[in-house]
Amino acid sequence: MTGALVYVMGPSGAGKDSVLARARAMLAPEAPVAFAHRYITRPADVGGENHVSLSRAEFALRRGHGLFAYHWHAHGNDYGIGREIQAWRAIGLTVVVSGSREHYEKIAGSDADLHPLLITAPSGALQSRLAARGRENAVEAAQRLARSTAYSIRDPRLVTIVNDGPIDVAADSFVRTLARLHCSPGALRRA
Structure with a gap:
């Protein structure tokens, strides 16, 4: 059985x-869910995102050898998800990846077990969070904010979570979405 x-x-x-x-912390240790990390051409110590930092040359080498299941370019960086996710899915794990809306438009419909999930927030929250994280300068933050409405995902399977309150509320919605993909949803949560 291939995982979602x-x-x-x-x-x-x-x-x-x-x-x-937060959702990952809410899941039981034995939950059959694997969270993929991203490979990004950005230093590991910038902005708090947990990712594997690669130089542009390392990224190009991996891309050239087919080591990415998905890859895209955005905000001046290259992003990739490793092919290891295919092995994880092959053994029945549900795999969670953090991707790009623009890239999703290119792969939508390519996999029957692909479940799109949009996490969003009101414009004011986006603006204040971008300013607070300090990853971008003011011009870059403004460009990212302008892109917030640039893509509209038109997929009937799309689940949208509005992250405008306590993080536990949004994370709980995410865990409930994962539970709907499994026959025994109670087994996903920590006791």
Whole structure:
């Protein structure tokens, strides 16, 4: 049985990493869910996102050898999700990836077990979160904010979580979405 692929996306500042980290902590250790890390051509110590930092040359080498299941370019950086997710899915794990809305438009419909999930927030929250995280200068933050409405995902399977309150509320919504993909949803949560 091939595991599902939950493709998480949303505008910069929506709190995707925070929601995923909290949801991950809510899951039981034995839950059959694997969270993929991203490979990014950005230093590991910039902005708090947990990722594997690669130089542009390292990224190009991996891309050239087919080591990415998905890859895209955004905000001046290259992003990739490793092919290891295919092995995880092959053994029945549900795999969660943090992707790009623009890239999703290119892969939508390519996988029957692909489940799109949009994490978003009101414009004011996006703006204040971008300013607070300090990853971008004012011009870059404004560009990211402008992109927040640039993509509209038109997929009937899309689940949207509005992250505009306590992080536990959004994370609980995420865990409930994962539970709907499994026959025994009670087994996903920590006791």
